[in-house]
Each structure stands twice: as structure tokens, then as C-alpha cells.
Amino acid sequence: MEDKVRIGVYICHCGANIADTVDIQQVVDFAKGLDSVVVAREYKFMCSDPGQNMIKEDIKQLGLNRAVVASCSPLMHEPTFRRAVQEAGINPYLFEMANIREHCSWVTEDHEKATEKAKRLVSAAVKRVYYHQPLEIREIPVNPNTLIVGGGIAGIQAALEIADSEHKVYLVERDPSIGGHMIQFDKTFPTLDCSACILTPKMTAVGAHPYIELMTYSEVEEISGFIGNFKARIRKKARFVDESKCTSCGVCQEKCPWKADSEFDLGLSKRKAIYTPFAQAVPNIPVIDKEYCAYFLKGTCRACEKFCEVGAIDFEQVDQVIEVDIGNIIITTGYDAFDPTPITQYGYGRFDNVVTGLEFERICNAVGPTSGKIVLKDSSEPKSIAIIHCVGSRDENYHEYCSRVCCMYALKYSHLIKERTDAEVYQMYIDMRCFGKGYEEFYKRLSEEGVTFIRGKVAEVTDRAINEDEKGKLIVCGEDTLLGTTMRVPVDMVILCIALEARSDAKEVAKLFSISQGADGFFIERHPKLDPVATMTDGIFVAGCCQGPKDIPDTVAQASAAATRVLALISKGKVEMEAATAVIDEEKCSGCQICNLLCPYSAISFIEDKEVSRVNEALCKGCGTCAAACPSGAITHKHFTTEEIMAEIEGVLA
Numbered sequence: 001m002e003d004k005v006r007i008g009v010y011i012c013h014c015g016a017n018i019a020d021t022v023d024i025q026q027v028v029d030f031a032k033g034l035d036s037v038v039v040a041r042e043y044k045f046m047c048s049d050p051g052q053n054m055i056k057e058d059i060k061q062l063g064l065n066r067a068v069v070a071s072c073s074p075l076m077h078e079p080t081f082r083r084a085v086q087e088a089g090i091n092p093y094l095f096e097m098a099n100i101r102e103h104c105s106w107v108t109e110d111h112e113k114a115t116e117k118a119k120r121l122v123s124a125a126v127k128r129v130y131y132h133q134p135l136e137i138r139e140i141p142v143n144p145n146t147l148i149v150g151g152g153i154a155g156i157q158a159a160l161e162i163a164d165s166e167h168k169v170y171l172v173e174r175d176p177s178i179g180g181h182m183i184q185f186d187k188t189f190p191t192l193d194c195s196a197c198i199l200t201p202k203m204t205a206v207g208a209h210p211y212i213e214l215m216t217y218s219e220v221e222e223i224s225g226f227i228g229n230f231k232a233r234i235r236k237k238a239r240f241v242d243e244s245k246c247t248s249c250g251v252c253q254e255k256c257p258w259k260a261d262s263e264f265d266l267g268l269s270k271r272k273a274i275y276t277p278f279a280q281a282v283p284n285i286p287v288i289d290k291e292y293c294a295y296f297l298k299g300t301c302r303a304c305e306k307f308c309e310v311g312a313i314d315f316e317q318v319d320q321v322i323e324v325d326i327g328n329i330i331i332t333t334g335y336d337a338f339d340p341t342p343i344t345q346y347g348y349g350r351f352d353n354v355v356t357g358l359e360f361e362r363i364c365n366a367v368g369p370t371s372g373k374i375v376l377k378d379s380s381e382p383k384s385i386a387i388i389h390c391v392g393s394r395d396e397n398y399h400e401y402c403s404r405v406c407c408m409y410a411l412k413y414s415h416l417i418k419e420r421t422d423a424e425v426y427q428m429y430i431d432m433r434c435f436g437k438g439y440e441e442f443y444k445r446l447s448e449e450g451v452t453f454i455r456g457k458v459a460e461v462t463d464r465a466i467n468e469d470e471k472g473k474l475i476v477c478g479e480d481t482l483l484g485t486t487m488r489v490p491v492d493m494v495i496l497c498i499a500l501e502a503r504s505d506a507k508e509v510a511k512l513f514s515i516s517q518g519a520d521g522f523f524i525e526r527h528p529k530l531d532p533v534a535t536m537t538d539g540i541f542v543a544g545c546c547q548g549p550k551d552i553p554d555t556v557a558q559a560s561a562a563a564t565r566v567l568a569l570i571s572k573g574k575v576e577m578e579a580a581t582a583v584i585d586e587e588k589c590s591g592c593q594i595c596n597l598l599c600p601y602s603a604i605s606f607i608e609d610k611e612v613s614r615v616n617e618a619l620c621k622g623c624g625t626c627a628a629a630c631p632s633g634a635i636t637h638k639h640f641t642t643e644e645i646m647a648e649i650e651g652v653l654a
């Protein structure tokens with residue numbers, strides 16, 4: 001141990017958050033009596049400038065060489081206080097925090113017990129800080145290239161913002177074209193802009209941008225490294241069409257005799273075995289779907305090859321695996337639309353004219369399966385349409401959350417139906433949630449367009465008529481909670497406003513990028529209010545609906561925020577690395593390699609000739625997994641040494 005240890009202890013009131021439950025003065029008096037404590041003080045808000053200045057002054061005036069702050073969770077303010085002690089001249093790792101708010105005042109109303117626990121937590125922190133050693137914070141350069149995963153509106157927006165600042169972006173999209181869900185829509189609420197008209201200029205800009213390397217029909221297979229220095233392995237699936245030769249003339253698609261359901265039109269139309277998903281696709285290069293191509297199935301046909309004048313068809317093409325170095329990653333993988341088949345009472349899949357919201361988007365679209373005509377399966381025009389809200393959302397059996405966009409897209413449909421048909425429209429809702437800018441006004445406008453609003457949860461859609469009016473119709477049954485009566489509404493078509501849910505492969509994506517999912521499956525941000533685009537893995541950001549259901553304006557805002565965070569790191573050019581890393585004592589290491597297997601950051605490698613494991617400190621995030629698992633006790637986790645942990649336990653028990 002260096003010079004005599006001199007500790008200052010600072011107890012925070014956190015306004016009334018702590019002081020209303022914990023007797024602050026008692027804790028201060030208690031701290032004053034602890035070994036090596038030179039001074040103990042209290043203050044209303046220790047994180048405020050006067051609070052921090054008090055600590056800094058004491059360090060200078062009283063020659064303190066350790067500090068303890070007893071306040072809130074270190075997650076919020078540990079960096080604040082570490083910075084403060086550093087500014088006063090002591091190493092930031094010679095500081096310890098005791099959480100007497102979340103762990104103490106917020107979990108009990110019993111003043112006596114809260115005060116007692118606060119004393120023990122302070123005693124533990126004081127005992128532990130005694131053994132802290134100064135650690136060196138290292139800086140490493142940030143690679144200015146960025147990887148964006150998912151080419152919906154979120155990925156497109158983020159890519160353009162970064163690339164416009166002349167920094168390279170790799171945009172990886174798993175489908176043959178970028179565009180995501182937004183390119184499937186006809187109009188977008190609340191302004192009713194044509195979706196393609198506002199999106200395709202951005203898509204084209206991405207395709208032509210000198211700073212964006214677009215990889216469609218591709219997926220990330222492996223990520224290694226750490227903030228500023230990631231490596232990604234990307235699989236670019238074979239399109240069987242040479243992108244450098246294809247002129248997008250479309251002849252191959254015309255001549256191809258083989259058909260499959262169009263994924264873009266949700267199975268409401270057919271596409272060819274060689275296809276471009278939609279007219280404005282970026283890149284506008286077709287792919288051959290091996291599942292339906294006669295050449296791949298039976299070794300016959302090759303019509304596309306025969307008719308391609310530039311010789312772009314290449315049946316021998318294989319997947320390419322590309323490795324790229326990047327400094328930051330933005331995940332923008334979006335959402336899946338809820339499949340309402342399990343809600344059997346709504347008849348989806350049983351009745352031809354029960355469709356989902358997303359299918360209705362395609363029906364309304366001028367280049368969709370019905371050329372934009374709102375028609376029934378038999379091509380006749382509907383005389384009445386029911387729009388059922390909250391299908392799969394706000395429902396304990398499926399998703400408890402509100403999907404945030406359904407009320408609004410339901411209103412959008414009312415408008416489109418009224419504009420194009422003479423049909424009666426019934427909106428069947430639980431409550432109308434029109435929270436965004438211009439949304440309430442949109443609702444008001446629609447209320448004046450002759451739409452009938454019925455409040456209540458629909459129980460069933462049936463074809464069992466009980467009178468002449470209902471014959472040949474779909475009857476929507478339920479309760480009208482405003483009138484307090486049951487209802488039976490005969491209609492020709494039913495639109496189900498389906499929930500937005502986490503992608504079916506969100507778990508694998510979360511694992512691949514070492515990020516977390518919430519109980520609802522969406523990716524979790526670092527802090528719901530104060531850090532909404534960062535994740536718990538430094539250098540990896542989330543934006544758009546992969547983080548939770550949201551509309552396009554919020555998606556774009558979040559994507560811009562993520563791009564800004566990345567640009568800030570690029571412009572700083574360097575990041576600080578965790579100093580509290582693990583070290584392996586090679587004398588004690590038995591070479592069992594358990595730590596190699598457990599390390600979630602791939603930071604430990606095995607040195608073959610010495611038969612020992614070694615930590616790469618640049619990769620180590622100080623999670624402690626290896627130290628806890630090492631059967632030989634060969635691993636020390638700096639800042640969490642056995643001595644420090646034992647002292648802390650002693651402090652609690654004292």
C-alpha cells in the first residue's frame with residue numbers, strides 16, 4: 001500500500017429520495033468513526049456542482065487519497081464522481097460508490113432499517129476502497145467505418161446521415177432490395193404522402209452513394225472485436241445474376257415460366273422464379289429463387305439465360321463471404337407483422353375477405369395485386385368494411401404492449417376506403433390513441449368523413465347469419481361499450497389491425513451482436529429515457545422498430561440519433577478502454593481453457609507453446625466471468641480482487 005490511506009465519505013440526500021427514509025446525520029456520524037476516514041459530510045445533491053466541488057476541495061485541502069459517495073446507482077453517476085476525483089488529482093479508480101437509494105431508501109419505508117442498511121453499505125464501501133489500486137485508462141483509435149444491419153427506413157436514414165459526412169457505411173440487408181415495410185405501403189399517415197414517392201429518392205440515394213457499400217441479399221454471420229475495432233463476417237448470398245453485367249431490362253423475368261407466391265405482396269400475387277421484388281427495387285437486379293427454378297430443381301429450362309442478351313445469368317455463382325473492419329454498428333432490423341391465425345375467432349385464413357393491415361396496404365397500392373382497387377376476393381367492390389383494432393396488441397394472450405401505430409393506420413384505411421369506394425366503414429376500437437404530431441387532427445378529420453366508430457372489443461367474426469341482412473356477409477360480433485349493448489355488424493370485408501412484434505430471429509440477432517432483449521422480444525436500449533439508442537455493448541446502437549413499435553417519424557428521428565452518436569465517436573477518433581480488466585497469473589494457470597470458452601468477448605486466447613491462457617486487455621470488458629470460473633484461482637479481476645471483495649463483505653457484516 002502507498003502512503004497512509006485517507007478516505008473522505010460523502011452522503012447524498014438526493015432531495016427527499018434518500019433523506020426522507022434514511023437518517024443522513026446518523027450515517028455521517030457513523031462514517032466518521034470508520035477506519036481511515038478523515039472526513040464525512042452530507043449534501044442535498046452530491047452530483048451537483050457544489051456537491052462535487054465539496055469533494056474536490058477536501059481532496060486538495062485534507063490530502064484525501066480515496067473517496068466514497070453514498071447516493072444513487074453507480075450506473076448513473078459513477079462516471080460523474082470518477083471525473084470529479086480525477087479533476088482533484090486522484091486516480092478515478094480510487095473511488096467507490098454505495099447505493100443507498102435503489103438498494104435502501106427506495107425499497108423500504110422503515111426509517112430505522114433503512115438507516116441501518118445505509119450504514120452497512122457505507123462501511124462496506126469504505127473497507128473496499130481501502131484496497132483499491134490506481135488503474136490506467138487506455139485509449140484506442142476508432143475505425144471510421146460503420147456497419148448498419150437492416151435496410152428499412154431506419155437503416156436507410158442512418159446510412160445516409162453518416163455517408164453524407166463522408167464516412168464509409170456498409171449497409172447489409174437480407175432481402176434482395178432495401179425498403180423494409182415502408183415500401184409496401186400506399187400512403188402514410190397522418191399526411192397521406194405516397195410512401196414510395198418519399199422513400200424511393202432515399203433508396204436511390206443509398207444505391208448511388210459513393211460512401212455506402214450496399215450489400216443486399218446478405219446477412220452478418222459473425223461479429224468480433226469491440227467498440228472502435230469490430231470485425232464483421234458477411235455472407236452475400238448468390239443471386240445467380242452477375243450484378244456487373246445485368247442491365248435490369250426485365251426480359252429474364254418475362255420469359256421465366258415458373259411462378260411462386262410474391263413475398264412482397266404477401267402471397268396475394270405471383271412472382272417468377274427469377275424476380276425483382278418490386279419495380280423500384282434498389283439494387284434493381286433480379287435474384288433466382290432456387291426453390292422454384294426448374295434448372296435447380298430438374299436441370300432443365302434455362303430460359304432466363306437464353307434470353308439474357310448481356311450474359312448476366314450465372315448458375316455457377318456461389319455465396320461470397322466478406323470480412324469488413326468497422327468501428328461502430330447500428331442495428332435496424334425492424335419488426336415482424338403479427339400473424340392473426342391463432343386468434344381463430346377472427347376467421348383469418350378461414351374467410352377469404354378477412355385480411356391483415358399489411359395485406360390491405362398491398363390491396364390499396366396502385367402497383368399491388370389489385371392495382372389499387374379495393375375489392376373482395378371475387379373482385380366485386382365491398383359495400384361495408386369493418387376495421388378491428390388491437391389484434392395481437394393490448395392482449396394478455398399475445399402482446400400486452402400497444403403497437404402505437406395501429407389506431408393511426410386504421411384511420412388511414414378509413415380515408416382510403418372512403419376515397420375509393422362507397423363502402424360503409426366501421427372502426428371497432430378499444431380506445432383511440434392518436435398521440436403524435438397532427439394525429440389528433442387526423443382523427444378529427446376522419447370523424448367528419450362519415451366513418452362509424454364503435455367502442456368495444458370484438459369477440460368474433462362469423463358467417464352464421466341469423467337474419468336476411470346478414471346472409472352472405474361476415475358478421476362482426478362483440479360489445480359496444482359506449483351503448484352498453486351487444487352488437488352484430490354485417491360487413492363484406494374485415495381488416496385486422498395487427499400488432500408489430502419482434503422479429504422471429506431477434507434472439508439470434510441479439511446473441512450475434514451481444515445485445516439484450518426485453519420480455520417483449522424487442523432490443524433493449526441502454527437507458528429508456530437518457531440513452532435510447534445505445535445498447536449495453538459499447539459501439540452498438542439500435543434504431544427503429546427493432547427497439548420497439550413506432551411510426552415512421554419516430555423511426556427516422558431515432559435513426560438520425562444513432563447516426564449522430566456514431567459520428568460523435570468517429571469525430572473524437574478514439575475511445576477509452578475499460579481499465580478494470582482480468583489478468584491471468586501464468587504460473588497458476590493449468591491450461592484448462594474453461595475461461596477461453598466462457599469469455600463472451602473472445603478476449604482470452606490459449607498460448608499453445610506455454611500451455612496457458614492469456615487475456616487480450618483491449619478486448620476484455622471486465623465482466624468477471626473468467627475470474628469466477630477459473631478452477632485454479634489464476635485469474636484476478638482488477639478492481640474486484642479477492643481482497644477487495646472480502647473487505648466489502650466484512651464491511652457489510654461488521
Ligand SMILES: Cc1cc2nc3c(=O)[nH]c(=O)nc-3n(C[C@H](O)[C@H](O)[C@H](O)COP(=O)(O)OP(=O)(O)OC[C@H]3O[C@@H](n4cnc5c(N)ncnc54)[C@H](O)[C@@H]3O)c2cc1C
Nearest residue numbers: 150152153154174180181188189334335357544545551552
Ligand atoms: C400495416 C402497417 C401500416 C403502417 N403504416 C404506417 C404509416 O402510414 N405511417 C407511419 O408513420 N408508420 C406506419 N407503420 C409503421 C412503419 O411500418 C414503421 O415505423 C417502419 O417501417 C419502421 O422501419 P424500420 O426500418 O425500423 O423497420 P422495417 O421496415 O421492418 O425494416 C427492417 C429491415 O431490416 C431487414 N432485416 C431484418 N433482419 C435482418 C438481418 N438479420 N440482417 C439484415 N437485414 C435484416 C428487413 O428485411 C427490412 O428491410 C405501419 C405499420 C404497419 C404494420
